[in-house]
Amino acid sequence: MMKILAVLALALAGLLPVAAEARIITDAAGRTVSVPDKINRIVVAGPPAAVLVYVLAPEKLAGWVHAPDEAAKTYLVQSVRTLPTIGPVTGKSGTIDAQAVKDAKPDIILDAGTVDPTYKALADKVQLETGIPYVLIDGSFARTADTLRDVGALIGVEDRGNKLADYADSEIKDLNDKLATLPNDPRPRVYYGRGADGLETGLSGSINLEILDVVGTMNVAAAAGKGGLTKVTSQQVVGWNPDIIIADDANFAATAKSDPQWAAIKAVKDGKIFVPPSLPFGWFDSPPGVNRLIGVRWLEKLLYPKLFRSDFAGDVKEFYKLFYQVDLTADQVATLLKGVK
Numbered sequence: 001m002m003k004i005l006a007v008l009a010l011a012l013a014g015l016l017p018v019a020a021e022a023r024i025i026t027d028a029a030g031r032t033v034s035v036p037d038k039i040n041r042i043v044v045a046g047p048p049a050a051v052l053v054y055v056l057a058p059e060k061l062a063g064w065v066h067a068p069d070e071a072a073k074t075y076l077v078q079s080v081r082t083l084p085t086i087g088p089v090t091g092k093s094g095t096i097d098a099q100a101v102k103d104a105k106p107d108i109i110l111d112a113g114t115v116d117p118t119y120k121a122l123a124d125k126v127q128l129e130t131g132i133p134y135v136l137i138d139g140s141f142a143r144t145a146d147t148l149r150d151v152g153a154l155i156g157v158e159d160r161g162n163k164l165a166d167y168a169d170s171e172i173k174d175l176n177d178k179l180a181t182l183p184n185d186p187r188p189r190v191y192y193g194r195g196a197d198g199l200e201t202g203l204s205g206s207i208n209l210e211i212l213d214v215v216g217t218m219n220v221a222a223a224a225g226k227g228g229l230t231k232v233t234s235q236q237v238v239g240w241n242p243d244i245i246i247a248d249d250a251n252f253a254a255t256a257k258s259d260p261q262w263a264a265i266k267a268v269k270d271g272k273i274f275v276p277p278s279l280p281f282g283w284f285d286s287p288p289g290v291n292r293l294i295g296v297r298w299l300e301k302l303l304y305p306k307l308f309r310s311d312f313a314g315d316v317k318e319f320y321k322l323f324y325q326v327d328l329t330a331d332q333v334a335t336l337l338k339g340v341k
Contacts, residue, residue, distance in 0.1 A: 025154065028138040029120040035133045036107045039155045043104050045089040045111035045126070048139050048289035051281050052112050054080065055164060055290055055323045056148065057157045062086065062104045072280035075332065077325050089126055098129045106132055108155075112139040112147065112289065114207050114228075141210050144168045144290055167322060168293055172214075175296060178307050179216045188217045188303055191242035191267070192284070198245075198252035199234065203227040207288045215299045217244075234261045241266050244303075245273045248286055274302060277336045280324065294319045298340070313337060 021037040041062045044050040053061045058077055063086035073081040086104055087097065089111075101109065109126060111119070115138050127134040135154070137147055145168040152161015192209055194200040202209035204222035208229060212219045220240035221232060238261070245267040247253035253275045256262045267273060276284040276298055283295035297315050300308035316336060317328050328336075 025135065027123075027136045028115045029123060029136045031120065031123060031136065033127075033133050033135055035135065035154070039107045041104070041106045042155065043086060043089070043101055043106035043109045043132070045109055045134075046113060047281075047287035049110045049112040049137070051287060051289040051291050052137070052139075052147065052151060053110060053155075056152050056161055057155055058325070060155060062106050068280055075280035075320070075324060075326055075328075090122060098126075101126075101130045101132060108132065109134040110137065110151070111135070112137040112151075114139070139289060140207065141214055141288075141292060144293065145172070148290065164290075164323060167319075168290070171293055171296065175215065175300065178300075178304070182216065182304070182307070186218075188244055189220050189240070189242045190217045190244045190246060191220050191237055191240060192246045192248070193237075193252055193256075194229070194248045194285070196249050196251050198247055198249070198256060199232055199237075200229055201232055202229050208285045210288070211284065211292050211296055211299065215296060215303060217299075217303065234259075238262070238264055243267055243270075243272065246284060247273060247275050248278070248282065248284065250275050275339070277340075279336060290323070293323070301340070312340070 022034045023037055025033050025035055027033055040060060042053050042060050043062050044053055044065060047065050050061065050065055054076070058080050061080060061083060063084040065086065065088050067083075067085040068076060068081075086100055089097070089101060089109060109130070109132050111123065111134065113119070115136060119136060123134045123136045137151060139147065145165040148161045148165040148168060150161075152158050152164070190212055192201050192212070201221045202219070203224055204219065204226040206228045209219050209221075220242045223240060224230065224232065224236065243266055245253075245256065245265070247256070253273045256268060256273055262268045276282065276295060278286060281287065281289070281291035283298050284292065294316065297312070297319070301312055313333050316333060320326055320328050
């Protein structure tokens, strides 16, 4: 858990170059970071952090990593629809657009996701080159409630953070309580295909696929080893023979149904290829952030319809009102749930 130490700068005079009205925190990577006492503008390092800041305090979001498209904007509060696109803090080469970050005049840079030595080193590099405090947050699904509470307290919206965290705790507890009643039959075997060809997926331990474990299924690509996202072949997928395919691209879902390379797969033969809703953010992945809470509800309904009975449209409207602060219209609900049984 992030430890907010709230140490006054004067107490550390001569030890750390901490400005007045600052706090010292320890982030998820164990880094000691001096952050302003009041945080009003936040640059996000990646899409999961963008979702996190948006649900907690949209008024503090300085800009988008990738601007939402016109369809997504209608599911967001008006004030964020015209925010600038700052872009990713770092490029694929590891280069940093320090000037773009500085121009946004943030109080902190926030990153949420995988925490490992690579990301820790990157955080140090960005902070050094920009001079802006960089806070790294563990974005794993299991810590969703803790993350909402911790970051809510960090950025000055503790009450809202606690409210969203209470929802997350309740949803995850309900899921676990019901899963515990299932017989010890083999778990549903699932393949998650990203991209137009469906051949990008996640290995064992990938943050992009972790909610498959959360809902009691088996990621068939775990057979290829441990790691993050990777490219596989159609022959590998045929060999894994998943019961269910989840596709992040509707074009892939459509072509897989008629592609002879995929015809022998059980999921294809049984017609069990599903595309999760993705407005304004993905329900399964894209990004792997707190947006996945509603995706868990979708997976429950998909996998265990007899166990998880509820007014699903009502559940969706409740989540969007609470987290995204929008009242969905009937047409918007219908768009989201198109194809959901």
